[in-house]
Amino acid sequence: MMQVGWGTLLKRFFNRSSGKQRLGLALTDQGVHISVSEKSAGQWRWVKQHFIDVADWPQQLHPWVQSNNLQFCQCNLVLPASKYQIMQVERPAVEDSELAAALQWTVKDILSTQEELKIDYFELPAQPAGANKVSVVVASRKDILTLARVLHHAELMPDQITIEETVLLDASGKDNEAVVSLVQHAGSEVCLSIYKQGKIYFTRRIKGYELLSSLTIDELNNGMLEALATEVQRSMDYFESQLHQAGLRKVVLMLDSDFQPEIAENLKNLLFIDVVNYVPDIAKDDALVMRHAYITSVVASQLGASVKSAKKVAA
Structure with missing residues (x-):
């Protein structure tokens, strides 16, 4: 699974984690769905679900984390579609080690913007004859830093920031x-x-x-x-x-x-x-009912735990 390469940016804020519980946060235009998975007897189980309205979630996340004793838990954050774009662009004629930097300039030219961007990309396994493109994920660096500060204030430890297309890849x-x-x-x-x-x-x-x-x-x-x-x-x-x-x-x-x-x-x-x-094949507490709105956060809560992720493609 492609892992959006913003983890390094976020991890500098954190240095410890309990390791026994993981959170998945799925941002939407209505609010944030939060799923908690817990490791017991070597198996990860979905044990808790919560929703915070979009107007309150940056302020309400920390009190909720504290009240549930989830400080310093690792978490995976899934961006809403309104916070990123995916575009196919011609692959710059550079070495692989220079590709991420070259794509920054390519994307800025296409978008005609001077805004600082965070990008990641994934190679396309198959292309039309004669094409040589890559798919680029583009988000505002300001937005990513804002999210980092919210998670930092909530005493959470992000492992991945990713997008829905890649969460549901698994x-x-x-x-x-x-x-x-x-x-x-x-x-x-x-x-x-x-x-x-x-x-x-x-x-x-x-x-x-x-x-x-x-x-x-x-x-x-x-x-x-x-x-x-x-x-x-x-x-x-x-x-x-x-x-x-x-x-x-x-x-x-x-x-x-x-x-x-x-x-x-x-x-x-x-x-x-x-x-x-689609209903994810994930162990859960009997009291929890899998609903459509929960699925992304539930799957995200176990990324990096029960699901193996591919190597990051950009720092």
Whole structure:
């Protein structure tokens, strides 16, 4: 899994950790979902869930951490889509050791900005004939430092700052055959990604589904699911014809809708491939119920614990 290379920036604030508990924080435009996993008898279990509203979370995080005796626990933070961009750019003609620095200038030229940026990149496993591009993750350095200060004040010890596309890589990308992932949180666009053998082959955002959670199944069936199926089919066609990959046979859903089972069945009928709802295979306390809004933070709480991460690609 690609690990966004901001860990070194953050770790300088911290020097100790309990090691027995880990937090996953998933930021959204509504607030922050916090999951706690705990190691017992050699196994990590999801043991606690909490939500703090967006207006209060920087102030309320520390009191909550203290009240739950979670000071100095390692944590993984997942950025919301509004805090970063993913763009494909031509690979600069430089040595690998100089690539991250060269991409800084490339991205600043594309965005026409003088703002300080934090970037990471991941290589594309397959490209159209004649292409030589890399996918670059771009975020504001100011935003990252602000988050670092919040975590520092809360007495948490960050291990990874990452993005949703890479968190869910372990959720849907371990199969030997490629799968399509459709992910959407309240008020956001649908993120479509194609994974194969633990690598991202393709990712894009699909507009027009920001109000998905408010729609009935009849409203969804009134053209919206057909349009979504068309977008999925176009991405599948690109994967097969332009990237010269074997045909896709599975779609994994994590959508902000009470009608996700019905959506899965209808998309299956439209696409003629298997469509399943994603639920992470994670041990948990019996009192906890896995809900759509929790999944990203739950998976993030065990990154680096039960999930092996690939080497960072940029410092």
